[in-house]
Amino acid sequence: MDFCEAKHSANKVLAENVCKALEARGFHASFAKDAAAAREAALALIPDGSTVGIPGSVTVREIGLPEALKKKGCVTAEHWAPDMTKDERKKALLAELTSDWFVTSANALSMDGVIVNIDGTGNRTAAMSWGPGSIIYIIGVNKIAPDVHSALKRARNQATPPNAMRLSRRTPCAVTGRCSDCSSDDRLCRVVMLLERAPIGRECHVIIVGEELGY
Numbered sequence: 001m002d003f004c005e006a007k008h009s010a011n012k013v014l015a016e017n018v019c020k021a022l023e024a025r026g027f028h029a030s031f032a033k034d035a036a037a038a039r040e041a042a043l044a045l046i047p048d049g050s051t052v053g054i055p056g057s058v059t060v061r062e063i064g065l066p067e068a069l070k071k072k073g074c075v076t077a078e079h080w081a082p083d084m085t086k087d088e089r090k091k092a093l094l095a096e097l098t099s100d101w102f103v104t105s106a107n108a109l110s111m112d113g114v115i116v117n118i119d120g121t122g123n124r125t126a127a128m129s130w131g132p133g134s135i136i137y138i139i140g141v142n143k144i145a146p147d148v149h150s151a152l153k154r155a156r157n158q159a160t161p162p163n164a165m166r167l168s169r170r171t172p173c174a175v176t177g178r179c180s181d182c183s184s185d186d187r188l189c190r191v192v193m194l195l196e197r198a199p200i201g202r203e204c205h206v207i208i209v210g211e212e213l214g215y
């Protein structure tokens with residue numbers, strides 16, 4: 001087995017073990033070997049013509065899912081366009097929440113199957129904890145952490161600094177690349193959510209991707 005094959009095999013074994021932990025917590029979990037396979041797996045779940053809410057997620061856009069959904073007649077709701085008015089953004093946020101499907105990633109995932117997220121506005125975490133539709137998480141293997149404590153540290157130290165930079169936030173992590181549990185007015189870390197089980201009555205899918213995706 002060469003270097004690349006060994007890396008792919010290790011990622012697959014890790015992801016499959018986390019899938020078992022997620023299944024035990026009420027999620028439908030599967031492994032996709034790369035971005036293209038993850039996109040196809042999500043497309044297979046979402047019926048043609050569905051409405052699909054896509055919040056601020058680098059991963060979902062990295063795998064090219066919004067364009068692929070539009071090609072099969074789905075209507076996406078996305079509040080991320082930079083030129084939206086305040087009113088347009090508010091309508092898009094509400095449409096994301098109430099769509100047939102909500103497709104997102106996560107900031108981190110513990111090996112025993114807890115999904116960890118930290119939000120600034122809380123729109124993502126709100127839609128993760130409740131929504132009338134089904135939900136799909138697409139999570140790169142790079143986001144798996146040994147336990148919940150490490151997953152929270154990952155969310156603060158790996159996921160948030162690039163987001164602070166992307167959004168031009170004046171936070172310490174945008175300068176140092178590390179979290180200092182700041183008191184900045186621009187602080188992004190305001191809502192912390194641990195999904196310990198799939199919420200009652202909701203179809204929840206997790207696709208773990210065997211390559212690095214998102215922050």
Ligand code: SF4
Nearest residue numbers: 173179180182188189
């Ligand atoms: S608490 Fe502040 S410094 Fe830490 S990750 Fe969040 S925004 Fe950055």
